[in-house]
Amino acid sequence: MLLLSCVLTGTALPVLAEPAETAEVESRQDAVIVHGRGLELIGAAGAASEGVVGYADFEDRPLSRVGELVEVIPGAVATQHSGEGKANQYFLRGFNLDHGTDFSASFDGVPVNLRTHGHGQGYLDLNFVIPEIVERVDYWKGPYRAFNGDFSAAGAAGYQTYDALDRPFAEISAGENGYLRGVTAGAIEAGPNTRLLLAAETLAYDGPWDLDQDLQKLNGFAKLVHETGNWRLEGSASAYDSSWNATDQVPLRAVQSGQIGRFGVIDPDLGGETHRYGLTGHARYSHADGAETNLLAYFVDYELSLFSDFTYFLEDPVNGDEFEQFDSRSYYGGSVRHQRDLSDRVKLRAGLDVRQDDISDVGLFRTAARERLSSVRQDSVTETSLSGWAEAEIAFSDRLRLTAGLRGDYYEADVDARSLPANSGTADDTLLSPSLALAWRAADGVELYANYGQGLHSNDVRGATITIDPASGDPASQVPILVRAEGGEIGARLERGSFKASVALFTLDLDSELVFVGDAGTTEANDASSRTGIETNLFWQPTEWLVADLSAAWTDSEFDIPGNATEIPGAVKEVIGGGFVARFDPWTFSGRLRHFGGAPLVEDGSLDADDTSVVNFAANVDWRNATFGIELLNAFNSKDEDITYFYESQLAGEGSPVEDIHFHPVEPRQLRFSVRYNF
Secondary structure: OOOOEEEEOOOOOOOOOOOOOOOOOOOOOOOEEEEHHHOOOOOOOOOOOOEEEEHHHHOOOOOOOHHHHHHHOOOOEEEOOOOOOOOOEEEEOOEEOOOOOOEEEEEOOEEOOEOOOOOOOOEOOOOOOOHHHEEEEEEEEOOOOOOOOOOOOOEEEEEEEOOOOOOOEEEEEEEOOOEEEEEEEEEEEEEOOEEEEEEEEEEEEOOOOOOOOOEEEEEEEEEEEEEEOOEEEEEEEEEEEEEEEOOOOEEHHHHHOOOOOOOOOOOOOOEEEEEEEEEEEEEEEEOOOOOEEEEEEEEEEEEEEEEEOOOEOOOOOOOOOOEEEEEEEEEEEEEEEEEEEOOOOEEEEEEEEEEEEEEEEEEEEEEEOOEEEEEEEEEEEEEEEEEEEEEEEEEOOOOEEEEEEEEEEEEEEEEEEOOOHHHOEEEEEEEEEEEEEEEEEEEOOEEEEEEEEEEEEEOOHHHHOOOEOOOOOOEOOOOOOEEEEEEEEEEEEEEEOOEEEEEEEEEEEEOOOEEEEOOOOEEEEOOOEEEEEEEEEEEEEEEOOEEEEEEEEEEEEEEOOOOOOEEOOOOOOEEEEEEEEEEEOOEEEEEEEEEEEOOEOOOOOOOEOOOEEEEEEEEEEEEOOEEEEEEEEOOOOOOOEEEEEEEEEEOOOOOOOEEEEEEEEOOOOEEEEEEEEEO
16 A cells, blocks of 8 residues: 655646656655645546555655565555565465566566566566665556556556656665665766666665574666657666575474474575666657657566475475575567557557567476485576557546557467476467456546456466476476456545545456466466455545555455355455554654455365564654654564465474475564665
């Protein structure tokens, strides 16, 4: 949920069909702070569940990890079951999104989700993002927009960075459990109509775990913007490197017996290392007739080596069940976007996207003490996609708008199964996805919405060429590359002065979810699924110094088995988020509540995960050019779980497998202090 705001030059920033270029930013002392939740979206938003987030609110929002930038989206939850260097686990609209499947994200237009990934399809790692340079987050839910493609069935988010900061700054933060973070950023005038933004971040953190996490993270970012005539040209570079130890989820019986503590570890050799280096070029041309064309090109080099152990001695009583998932790739592509007004009442938007992933090495290996013992599967993959889309927005009157869209996706893949050549081959798939949206301003300050759309997520393409299960040697069934999603939504938006509210009732169906399982090196067929839910969001600014917000979502999720609908394990039923920001110059105080629960752990619904509730507080004070801050995370020292699973495992000394709860706890209460100097 978003206590968010945009620092603007006095004009409201509307939500558009696609993220617009951001406005020039004045100094905070002179600017008008317009809270994103308080923007007037009637007449601009295409659905009740669309929105925009600006930096000035999550600037004051206590964040325990960068992945919580996803939680600025109402109803979204980001958790962690392993070390902080690994991608978070996400939940939205009744989806256990694992590390990104069915939720897509882009960073300055560049897709972040990784397909045919060594750990999980759609792997979404936001650890390379430096929060202080994110100017806005545009978000959409459901498959209702033609420009949102792969992995966006549940939702999509676009993170956009500042062109320049009002003042350069340097900040250092320190806290319990070995937490130490430094970040600096600033912009310079590099020439006529040319600005250069530079930012760097370093982070070290051991965490509360019995095994020190030893997180070591480095981030760098540079962005050059030049404007000349009708052209706006932008180039950026980013670099991210991280290594860590991990305390994965642990079995409840080991804690109850006293074998380990709540923050203990079973296998001390887990963790990983990763890097992401990216280059981006963007050009925008403003036509004389008001039309606009955007060109984007990008290149990303990526690698991950991840060691995990979820079952201990279940599969291998001698060496244990530790395994490594490895992924080394470069991916590159581009897009063309064009929008124009065909008349006073008709707007046209269209685009073309192309992407290729050259995956030089993706594999699953049996290991002990981080040393490879054998290969379960090792492949090289080339995956290419071409997508085209168009949307027409028709205003029948000043109060009634219709948007019709169509998207087409073509995927092809070439798999070289180096460890088992029988699983090599080529595959391709095609899918068309229509969408339709209706917005009616029923009265001043009230707009009603109806949305329908089809979307998709892709499967790991190795599942489309497989013939032999690499783990068992049994014959394996092939799966399609693309899986269709179909959804509908009705909603309403109310805007009455400083009070804003929206509500949406939605349904979302997925075809049979046939997926490649990275943890096993084979495919797994799930039944079709359906989800029905309701979301509501409230924003209130009763005075200039106080802003409050609240969001709540409830979703019912089931597998569609004829005559026997069953629960979807891990599908969170309810999410509540809320908070406040109070400013008494020079002081600022904020607080956030984060609650989620109701997730079944087994398909028959006989066992549910306990609810999780965490409250964070923050305060800061400005003094001359410095800002001093304090954060109290998990203020009430909740002993809830960040994530919970139920499955079989076997500890050393146990004679047979045991079905048990496996959990990763919420980190205990801790203090963090910060000092920022504005140059």
